[in-house]
Amino acid sequence: MSGPSRAPDGRENIRFTFDGKEYLARPGDTLAAALLANGVGLVARSFKYHRPRGIMAAGVEEPNALVTVGLGGRAEPNTRATDVFVHDGLIARSQNRWPSLSSDAGAVFGLAAKALPAGFYYKTFFGPAKLWLKYEALIRRAAGMGDAPTKADPDSFAQRSAFCDTLVVGSGPAGLQAALTAAEAGDSIILVEQDAALGGSLLVDPDPALGADWIAQTIARLRELGARILLRTTAAGYWDHNFVTLAERLAEPGAVPSHGFAQRLWHVRAGRVVLATGVIERPVPFTANDRPGVMLSRAVRAYARRFGVVPGQRVVIATNNDDAYLTAQALREVGAEVVAILDARTQEDVPAGFPVHFDARPVAAVGTLHHLTGVTALVGGRTVAFKADLLAVSGGFTPVVHLHSQAGGKLDWNEAAQAFVPGAIAQVCTSVGEVIAPLPAPAVVPAGSPKKSFVDFQNDVSLADIDLAWQEGYRSVEHMKRYTTLGMATDQGKLGNLVALQRVAQEQGVTVPQAGLTTFRPPYTPVTMGLLGGPGARNAGAPARRIALHDRHDALGPTWQPAGYWFRPRAYPQPGETLGAAALREARAVRGAAGLCDVSTLGKFEVSGPDAAALLEIACATRVANLKPGRGRYTVMLREDGLLMDDGTVWRLGENRYLLTSSTGGADRMAQHLSYIRQVLRPQMRVSVVNVQEHYAGLALAGPRSSGIIAALTGASAPAHMGVVAAVIAGVPVWGLAASYSGERAFEIHGEATAMGPVWDALLAAVKAAGGSTYGLDAMDLLRIEKGHVVIGAEADGRRGPYDLGLHKMLNPAGGFVGAAGLTRPALTAAGRHRLVGVEAIDGAPIAEGAMLVAREGAKVEGHVTAAGRHVLGEGGIALALLADGPDRLGAEFLATSPTRGMHTRVRVVSPHFYDPAGERYRD
DSSP, rough: OOOOBBOOOOOOOOOEEEEEEEEEOOTTOHHHHHHHHOOOOOEEEEESSSSEOOOOOOTTTSSSSSEESGGGGGEEEEGGGGGOOOOOOOEOOOOOBBBBBSSSSGGGHHHHHSOOOOOOOOOOOOOHHHHHHHHHHHHHHHOOOOOOOOEEEOOOOEEEEEEEEEEOOOOSHHHHHHHHHHTTTTOOOEEEEESSSOOOGGSSOOTTTTTTTTTHHHHHHHHHOOOEEEEEEEEEEEEEGEEEEEEEEOTTTSSSOSSSSSSSEEEEEEEEEEEEEEEEEEOOOOOOOTTTTEEEEHHHHHHHSOOOBSSEEEEEEEEEESSSHHHHHHHHHHTTEEEEEEEEESSSOTTTSSOOSSSSEEEEEEEOSSOOOEEEETTEEEEEEEOEEEEEEOOOOEOOOOOHHHHHEEEETTTTTTEEEEEOOSSSSSOOOOGGGGOOOOOOOOOSOOOOOOOEEETEHHHHHHHHHHTTTOSSSHHHHHHHTTSSSSTTTTTTEEEEEEHHHHHHSSSHHHOOOOOOOOOOOOOOHHHHHGGGGGGGTTEEEOTTHHHHHHHOOOOEEEEEEEEEEEOOTTTTTOHHHHHHHHHHHHHHOOOOOOOOTTTEEEESSTTTTHHHHHHOOOOTTTTTTTTEEEEEEEEETTTEEEEEEEEEETEEEEEEESSSSSHHHHHHHHHIIIIIIITTTOOOEEOOOOTTEEEEEEEEEEEHHHHHHHHHOOOOBBBEEEEEETTTTEEOOOOOOOSSEEEEEEEEGOOOOHHHHHHHHHHHTTTEEEEEHHHHHHHHHHHOOOOOOTBBOOOOOOOOOOTTGGGGGTSSSSSTTTOOOGGGGOOTOEHHHEEETTSSSOOOOOOOSSSSTOOOEEEEEEEEEESSSSSSSEEEEEEEEEEGGGOOOEEEEETTTTEEEEEEOOOOSSSOOOOOOOOO
């Protein structure tokens, strides 16, 4: 057997490696096409039995050829060789084998296949708990396919939202025509194609009726009409209200992105969706139908016509439909010999010139580890052997109804095609093309050994496994799926599920629709976790937002700290300085001179209109209506149950205009709170609420010299404590709010985020001239602990009310605010509640944050430390704590114990206001 071949075409070759061996490929080759062109037949091992596997398909339905592409953090395991285009220097390696692909020790599982039927693990891994430790070690070593990379992914991922009148998924003839028709009718169009080229089936089977240049002309016309065309983009999920998520590859797996991002996740809202998703060819069950050299018929045709690769020279074709005869013609065009066409049907009108055998089915494939050598078939009831190096199979076609089903669409059964096709759907969605009209393909009774007739190739699920599940009582297809692992591999049953359903229906003596159907869930093909995480992928998938002055901070070398979905400077360590030392130095600068801190991430809301004050008196638990223009007030917001939700400040900027601030982490929650009041509780109010969190950047200037700095930069006296003025700094209009979080005279300067760079520069220069410095979150924490200010999430932990935190005296006595009714519950002021206190170390030792407060070792826990630090200008550990009946126990001694940190400190209960309890310094 001469094996695969490809004629030269004059294009410059590119180099790639597979399992350490270098090969040549042509531009535009998939890795699968390149491997076939180089005569590589064995590319993978199956999951369960480690059986040798070759390339079977040419698209995303490929179940066998899973490889790891790339190195280090860019390594991407379980990549389908049919869905990665070769780039110069591509490095790929096989997986799920040891020590090598050809000599895989795991193949011993294949020899023990009789002892490892479907569900064997349910019957094996049980018994005394101590045995599980042994089972677990074995299971963990055997589990998985490719190895997950251990190094950080150097790539970045993007996310983007888009809107269109018509979204077309699939660029075959039906999809292109649908897009063109809609575009010429004036629709805005997004056309999505998972391949690297448009055309779909036309890339393999040109349609003479359309003309040779039809694809190019259609694409040109679509671009002229403003259509957005996305190649290498998969419609991964279809959700409610015509919301579709698209996964776009901007760089091939393992390649270095040329434009900054490796992949992009699109969130698309479409007025109408057109699904031109086509069909997937079904395999044919027979003995050793998973052997290298057994391929889908359309895949063989694709490799021959699109990639110029002839996967074999002596070919047997097994089919139950007319489409396989096109493969025979394609093979004859490239010089391959069609040894036999095994047509499972009775006499049909077929193209002349081919050796056709009717009522013929393959029984077994024969071959070596790497290649096919022959095919045994049942022809008219007798056994016939054929010498062949390629077996192309076509068991019919399964419409790609995944997106239609995800969108809530029903499925209809097409008896002639033995397949489910799109039915009624409530969303504005239309399916077109082959997906609604697959070729007729009658059901065929499999021949050969059920034990080695595979249905799910990746997970080694055979017809015998399905039969066993039936015999053991698993009647539901959902139960059968889980018992056998059918359809649970990375291809999600794209090839085998319908073949399995036919077997289940045969066992039950019912039709396939009566047997049932498993659920189509997104994503359509695997999506990387990095893509779902987007720009925040390196932060465990959390969204990441940069403050407006990020670059100016970054130039100062800060240590960045996640804060909600933002990153804020934790401290600005100097060379050789620890984080703790930097924080203490910065805090002392604030106490002794001046400090500059970025507070842009605070929640900020402009509330305006005739009913602005009335709305705020419902949202805030303090008085608001009696504020005079130019004045502000500290405030708290409660949940409906009376517990503290957030805190902040409210400022009256004008007669009917207010600025409300809230905590960084609570900004989204506060937006929902205000929206609920505005739209549900008081929809009749004449008031506007605008979230300006990102519109305004905020800078906090604190310290005894801050008033002088403000006066020098604005040319006017600094406002009194809790006063607000409009000012200009460095030519930029700003609001100056006199509020203190540190306990020193302090101001917040807010202005348009895009214009605040010069303001920062001017303030920083003045602060340094005054002997101060920038300060970050750690210094801010030291300052606020010493002053006794609470934090949402630490002291206000979702279980505390105003009484617990000493804030009850500031509540609006008239009530009427959200949570007022909840406050009337006696339990919220009952004895024994954990209330805010300060604790200080008796011997000056550090106090562990989170430490439990006990009267003595082994005694019951009576409270806990919420935040711990030290005196900024003095010595000794101090902390804020929540203690049962805390304010009534001043002077009592406790043990602050943290077994996890190995810290045990004797502490004394004191007022939470360690510094300037009279508040004289922030009023100077």
